[in-house]
Amino acid sequence: MTAAASPPPARFRLSAEDKPIVVAAGFILVILAVGTFYTLATQGAATLLSPTYLLQQLQVGAFLGIVAAGMMLVILLGHIDLSVPWTLAAAAMMATAVGGGAAIPVALGIGLVVGVVNGFGVAYLRIPSMIFTLGVNAVLRGLMVAHTGGFAPQTKATELMQWLAVGKILGVPVALLVWALVSVLVVLMLNRSALGKSIYAIGNKEAAAYLSGVPTRRVFILAFGLCGMCAGLAGALLAGYSTKAYQGMGDAYLLPAIAAVVIGGTNILGGRGRYLGTLVGVILIVLLNSVLSIMQMPEAGRQVIYGLVIIGMLLVYGRGARVTS
């Protein structure tokens, strides 16, 4: 017999890593198609597909995108950061209060400090991140209520913050460019640096990473610190977008950020997931929201659709393994 056993005909199969991204991207096309069909039927124009409209939506999505980028680092570790809402608000309030050239460094600094505190609690005190970051969130809220008296601060966002949030370079919103910059940095960090590899390693098996010599505690502090900085940056941009900071400005970003990361195929237990997925997840949520608001869907319907989409997507590719040992 001479003919070597030829390999079975290669069938097109998606790897477990790519499937979520492809499915989510496909769903974005579905959302766009449904929305366009709706606008064609009611207004006779494909508003949704015009570049101006899409860029405007992505500009608003940039805030969520930056928060989700940071959240992803923490979720990859197998943890979660529930302090994002008030980290964001505190950074925005302090940035507008300080004002001037120091505004943005102050926002980033506050995010970093909060993140390091979170990392310390999780890495050294070994308190579950779920509850420790919840406590930090409560403390930050308390600090900000005491500082502002419970009202929206009267201080204005600086010119630079406003420009970063609503300015345009050659027709492209600056916020989008900031999001792109954050994305590039996160991708480089995750794929090309020891820190990134350590994050994945810890997410897979912390004990194994520790025994292999990964400085696990330092990685925790860095990852939480970066997550806090992302929240702080988003806070500065959001304050610039609405020209001032206000109470509860971060509340609308926590759950969508977690949902975006998970829809993008990142395992909520850590260790697996690609940044591209998170990007696709954010775009999906932003477009879903904008199509639903074009359709003038009441809040009740939005919530239901939102929940069904998350469950539906996860049923397609987010199912865990059956426990058999």
Add this chain to the structure above:
Amino acid sequence: MSDLAIRLRRNGGFLAAIGLFAAFYLFYHANHPRGFSVPVLIQNVNEAFTLAMVAMAQTLPVLTGGLDLSVGAVMTLVNCLASEVLTGGPLELAFGILLCLLTGALCGFVNGCVVVFGRIQPIIATLATGAIYMGLALFIRPSPGGKVDGDLSWAATNDLYEIAATYGFAEGGDAAWFQPIAWIPTPLILLILVPLLFWLPFARSVTGRTVYAIGSGEGAAWMSGLAIGRARIAAFTLGGFFAGMGGLYLALQTSSGNADIPQAGAYTLNSIAAVVVGGVSLLGGVGTAVGALFGALVLRTISFNFRIFEIDPLLQPLIEGVVLLAAVSLGAVRVLRVKNTLELFR
């Protein structure tokens, strides 16, 4: 180590929660301008009841090692439903109450099915179902309001005397034999009866033990031939039932329904805090719903104390936050006790 020492150690968190509650609550009454009085007790139990129920609801998923982000939404959904159905004659009222409790249990059952058959992580599955329940609540009640039977509302949120007076038994509450118990607040009785009737039998059943086994080691539970899927669904269903109880009571207490998203979120987050303060491990397998109940009472008692000391309202959230952070940081004691660093990674 003696038997007693082992028992004390295993229930350390639970006992600490009871101790904290007793200390805070005694301190509160000792410093109350009017001293201990029944109206104050009634008011306190009323304010704590819903959170206590939601905390018990959170306990069951947490015992299996998961987290339920939908408890606040289930509570709100039932609250809104109750503001629609709790009117009419005795039969309609009874049917309405039953409908509310069943709705809560059904929501929990759906959560359990999504987690078990969908094999989606509980935290993310309930994040999604929570959004759906919130949407349904908004369908039922787009703006706050509604109507709840006044007699029922009055009777359920006061002392036993008012029940007797409202519904006319024990000579309208004036019978001599009734006097020794007439002062007892109705919600306090409910607060004792609910764990006694629903939690204890469940925890002692095979299904209940299976819930603990899943939290301690799911693989081992599976290998031992336990019905882990069924136990998980049962845990979520009972959790939904407790959350529904909380929503029903909130409707009786406020005589209205309110599909308030921030309020639902606050209840969910507070339930997690209450569970941890009550000595339930977020890793699963350790703790009881009664502990979580005391955890909720601790959280509420802290805010009672703010009132009598006239602390600047602007500082209250800060103090609440610091106390919460300090309470959960007590768990760090474990780090000092561990002899082998590898034991920390679980």
